[in-house]
Amino acid sequence: MPDQLECFLDESVIQNRVREMALQIREDYGNAHLVLIGVLKGSLFFLADLSRHLGLEVSMDFIQVSSYGMEKSSSGVVQIRKDLDQNIEGKHVLIVEDIVDTGLTLDHLKSLLATRSPKSLKVVSLLSKPEARKFETLVDYLGFEIPNKFVVGYGLDYAERYRNLPYIAILHESA
Numbered sequence: 165m166p167d168q169l170e171c172f173l174d175e176s177v178i179q180n181r182v183r184e185m186a187l188q189i190r191e192d193y194g195n196a197h198l199v200l201i202g203v204l205k206g207s208l209f210f211l212a213d214l215s216r217h218l219g220l221e222v223s224m225d226f227i228q229v230s231s232y233g234m235e236k237s238s239s240g241v242v243q244i245r246k247d248l249d250q251n252i253e254g255k256h257v258l259i260v261e262d263i264v265d266t267g268l269t270l271d272h273l274k275s276l277l278a279t280r281s282p283k284s285l286k287v288v289s290l291l292s293k294p295e296a297r298k299f300e301t302l303v304d305y306l307g308f309e310i311p312n313k314f315v316v317g318y319g320l321d322y323a324e325r326y327r328n329l330p331y332i333a334i335l336h337e338s339a
């Protein structure tokens with residue numbers, strides 16, 4: 165039997181919220197140059213949509229800090245697979261995440277990037293699962309709090325599948 169996908173956040177709900185978040189960020193940063201740091205691969209579509217609504221002078225860089233691999237739950241070990249290309253010293257940096265689950269990835273990432281002396285360091289995440297949190301970590305701009313279910317779509321995968329769905333769905337695995 166194929167996996168069952170239950171639509172949880174449809175495309176228009178996501179797009180409206182992303183637009184609202186971008187407005188809030190624009191208000192807060194004014195004319196400052198912003199470095200968006202996309203956390204690969206899940207933040208791909210969120211970063212693309214958010215950045216186009218920002219209308220600020222932005223640059224983008226990418227980092228890959230993965231703890232999941234092909235599994236559905238975190239291994240608890242953070243690996244840096246791809247580091248930034250640019251120096252962020254003295255820059256306004258906004259980490260762009262698709263989801264904060266246990267908080268391990270973000271906790272690790274914030275500590276790492278803070279050592280590089282950015283002018284400011286904040287986080288925007290589309291989703292957060294508060295019930296799954298093991299590492300307390302602050303998210304400055306949050307799209308949606310969601311229940312502790314496995315979700316896919318809009319960048320989020322299960323074993324590299326479903327990232328290209330335009331909506332977010334709860335995955336009910338086949339038996």
Ligand code: PRP
Pocket residue numbers: 203204205206207229230231232233238261262263264265266267268269270320321
């Ligand atoms: C996911 C997600 C976050 C992290 C959140 O990435 O994109 O980066 O897990 O989980 P945590 O709060 O428990 O650390 P993943 O490692 O699955 O890589 P991917 O973005 O390439 O799918």
